[in-house]
Amino acid sequence: MTIELAPHNKHSLTLAAPLLAGSGAVGYADAWPPGVTATMFGAIVTPPVSWRPRRGHPPGRLAETPAGFVLAAGDHNPGFRRVLDDHLPDWRRLTVPIIMALAGSAVEDWDRIAAHVEDEPAIAGLELHVAEGVRPVDVANWVGAVRRATTLPLLVKLPSAQAPALASPAVQAGADALVIGAAPLAAGLTAASARIEGPLAGPAVFPVTLRAVAAVAGLGLPAPIIAAGGIGRLADAELCFDAGAVAVQIRSLLWVDPATAVQLAAGLAGR
Amino acid sequence: MLQTTATLIERHTLGASQELRLQAPALARSLTPGQAVLVKTGWGVEPYLRRTFYPAGLDDESLTLRVPPGGDWGHAWLRTVAIGAQLDCLGPVGIGYSVPAGARNLLCLAEEDPATVAGSGCSAWALLPAIAAAADGGRGKPSAVTFAMEAPSARDLIPAHRLPAAVEYHTAVRARRAAGHPGGGTTSEGVAQFLPELLPWADVVLAAGSLAFYSSLATAVRAARYELTRGFAQALYPAAFLCGVGACQACVADLTTGRRRICQRGPVLDLLDVAG
Numbered sequence: 001m002t003i004e005l006a007p008h009n010k011h012s013l014t015l016a017a018p019l020l021a022g023s024g025a026v027g028y029a030d031a032w033p034p035g036v037t038a039t040m041f042g043a044i045v046t047p048p049v050s051w052r053p054r055r056g057h058p059p060g061r062l063a064e065t066p067a068g069f070v071l072a073a074g075d076h077n078p079g080f081r082r083v084l085d086d087h088l089p090d091w092r093r094l095t096v097p098i099i100m101a102l103a104g105s106a107v108e109d110w111d112r113i114a115a116h117v118e119d120e121p122a123i124a125g126l127e128l129h130v131a132e133g134v135r136p137v138d139v140a141n142w143v144g145a146v147r148r149a150t151t152l153p154l155l156v157k158l159p160s161a162q163a164p165a166l167a168s169p170a171v172q173a174g175a176d177a178l179v180i181g182a183a184p185l186a187a188g189l190t191a192a193s194a195r196i197e198g199p200l201a202g203p204a205v206f207p208v209t210l211r212a213v214a215a216v217a218g219l220g221l222p223a224p225i226i227a228a229g230g231i232g233r234l235a236d237a238e239l240c241f242d243a244g245a246v247a248v249q250i251r252s253l254l255w256v257d258p259a260t261a262v263q264l265a266a267g268l269a270g271r
Numbered sequence: 272m273l274q275t276t277a278t279l280i281e282r283h284t285l286g287a288s289q290e291l292r293l294q295a296p297a298l299a300r301s302l303t304p305g306q307a308v309l310v311k312t313g314w315g316v317e318p319y320l321r322r323t324f325y326p327a328g329l330d331d332e333s334l335t336l337r338v339p340p341g342g343d344w345g346h347a348w349l350r351t352v353a354i355g356a357q358l359d360c361l362g363p364v365g366i367g368y369s370v371p372a373g374a375r376n377l378l379c380l381a382e383e384d385p386a387t388v389a390g391s392g393c394s395a396w397a398l399l400p401a402i403a404a405a406a407d408g409g410r411g412k413p414s415a416v417t418f419a420m421e422a423p424s425a426r427d428l429i430p431a432h433r434l435p436a437a438v439e440y441h442t443a444v445r446a447r448r449a450a451g452h453p454g455g456g457t458t459s460e461g462v463a464q465f466l467p468e469l470l471p472w473a474d475v476v477l478a479a480g481s482l483a484f485y486s487s488l489a490t491a492v493r494a495a496r497y498e499l500t501r502g503f504a505q506a507l508y509p510a511a512f513l514c515g516v517g518a519c520q521a522c523v524a525d526l527t528t529g530r531r532r533i534c535q536r537g538p539v540l541d542l543l544d545v546a547g
Binding site: 026027030047056069 | 272274316390513522525530
């Protein structure tokens with residue numbers, strides 16, 4: 001079974017499996033939980049990258065919440081050039097497509113990074129992270145700018161709460177596929193009792209994801225939907241497919257229970 | 272790193288803490304002292320995050336985890352789980368202690384700080400496997416092992432009978448009294464009182480405690496030995512982990528070398544990197 005994520009793009013983005021390693025789930029394809037291999041995935045999404053290095057959120061980034069956690073990484077990354085210098089040789093050897101995620105906190109970088117990776121065969125596509133609270137017109141402008149800068153397949157990751165309102169502007173501006181969605185922002189206390197804010201992760205998010213996937217699928221847009229957020233079991237993935245997704249991303253499951261992620265991959269491979 | 276199922280085979284209650292002995296041969300054999308184990312502490316998705324432990328005992332077949340007192344729901348679950356239960360463990364995480372070949376005089380220094388233990392699992396007890404390995408009299412091992420420990424009360428100190436007989440053991444109760452109470456704001460000296468005598472003699476130092484403890488230790492080393500050199504002292508960084516493989520970036524810390532992932536650079540780091 002193969003899945004085409006960019007059916008209207010000359011490059012195409014074909015997945016051999018309906019499971020993707022979500023943004024940063026396996027680092028830059030250099031941080032593998034035990035038992036997890038690249039062949040489990042149809043594609044691997046990198047952590048969000050910006051033009052310049054970002055130090056991210058100060059230490060004290062993790063807060064446990066009911067059935068999940070808040071992780072405030074703050075788009076910590078060494079900068080676009082360093083990422084390419086360090087990881088392109090390994091990506092070129094991988095048989096699984098690499099999708100480079102672009103940080104939602106650095107939308108001004110998106111088009112020039114996109115232009116730089118246009119001719120790099122090891123990068124199969126881009127995933128644009130749209131932050132919570134943006135306007136539809138902003139999404140259209142940002143995605144449009146990237147579309148003009150590159151012909152690579154574009155995945156646009158939308159915040160779940162706003163996904164129905166932002167999906168159409170994203171597709172009209174050139175998105176090949178939609179990732180639904182970016183987790184809602186939340187707050188929690190770290191182990192040192194400091195209050196932090198960041199995206200919520202884990203099973204607590206799944207009901208939000210499922211509702212957003214169904215709502216966007218109901219729009220009937222000409223773009224495949226990838227479900228992301230809180231998927232922890234084969235049954236969760238099946239619900240997403242029933243709601244209209246063609247593929248699913250996992251992240252926190254890989255960190256917390258890699259053996260279950262391996263089982264999920266095997267279950268999806270046997271569909 | 273392995274994800275493995277460990278069988279709970281023994282439980283001992285020591286004051287308000289518990290020690291759990293887990294049978295997990297593959298994991299036990301792959302661990303070195305100072306490396307972390309991440310344990311799932313519930314049957315379902317609550318609590319969702321694994322708890323970080325630094326084993327207090329290691330042999331070829333098993334590892335011993337010390338569950339601290341306190342209200343953490345994961346620790347509370349571990350305190351009630353039945354003998355024979357299967358626990359899901361991930362490990363080893365990171366880099367552990369390493370006693371260099373040729374080191375003759377090993378000095379181990381620890382602080383039992385309840386807040387550090389609750390937040391990160393980093394405890395004085397994490398030094399016990401390193402002490403046991405160093406004091407076994409084997410070829411190439413240190414000829415003398417000294418351990419100095421401080422704790423907020425005498426009952427928080429590691430009992431002497433838990434150490435190999437050959438280890439010289441110094442203890443100190445370091446009472447931090449809250450302002451407003453009789454004697455408020457005063458602090459007894461802790462292991463600092465032993466350091467002017469012990470540090471000049473040591474070839475290598477292994478330490479476990481809070482960041483404040485490491486800062487004091489670095490100051491004491493400079494006072495006793497003129498400078499703190501790389502390779503002289505190793506410190507167990509008090510970090511709790513999420514993925515343990517470097518992907519999530521939850522365990523970053525600001526070291527003297529910059530913002531680093533502790534699961535990749537540590538958790539055992541050169542003291543210069545922690546408090547340089």
